[in-house]
Amino acid sequence: MGEFFSKLFSGTIPLEAYIVVSLIMFFSGIYGFLSRKSLLMILISIELILNSIDINFAVFNRYLYPGNMEGFFFALFTIAISACETAVAIAIVINIYRNLNNVEVDSMTELREPSANETEIKEVNE
């Protein structure tokens, strides 16, 4: 038992420890992506997935090629791309909310915007 603990707290942190951490993050993201219905929850799950990939890039670079910086810059560019993706996705979510008044996936059955004519009819009905 004591040997186990001393092994746990000595030497370098193994590569697979980092990868298991990012694995847990990745598959909790997959779970959220498959099970949740709210668009914003799905976006949060995508962020978790992207973040776990970033950890993998940095860790592989540090452990396998410590002299080079490929993984470092790949993680950097991935962060920038995920920022773009979130900005556009949130614009889409806000637009959907304006048209349908909720952000559930089930209520989105068509991508078309309601035409001016339909909006008038809707307002009259309400």
Added chain:
Amino acid sequence: MEVHIVFYILSLIIAVFSVMAVTSGRLIRSATYLLFVLLATAGLYLILGYQYLFAVQTAVYAGGIMVLFIFAILLTQRPGGRITPESVKQRVFAIILSVAGAFFSGFIIISNIGRVSHLVDMKEIDSRHIGMTLMGTGKFQYLMPFEVISVLLLACIVGAIMIARKRS
């Protein structure tokens, strides 16, 4: 020794809060849990010795993207309101799929990667080196992706405004 303790604390934070972020019933809470996960990830970068990546992660992810999320949640959700829970069938399906995937990949990782787990010392990456690598056009230098990212950011700004603007 100290590094190990910090690593275990950070990985515990990541594991617990990433599961809580996708199972929470309130959106604003899961956004907060996501923030904890992102900050703990920044801590992992610091352990690895990538200070610049730590700064970018904190500023862009934990700063910028989280602000966007909280804006979107507050614009589309009643404050403190719960989202309607999903059907049990869908949840069980997702749990089975993700747990099976996790065990499958975990098995592959544990049985294959054990042979490369040694850490070579790395000299500290100074910001001059990062800047030269980002701005150079030679081998292992990244001016082209940098420019492509800048065009992508511009397109993303224009696209976001185009999509989110009010049509009158």
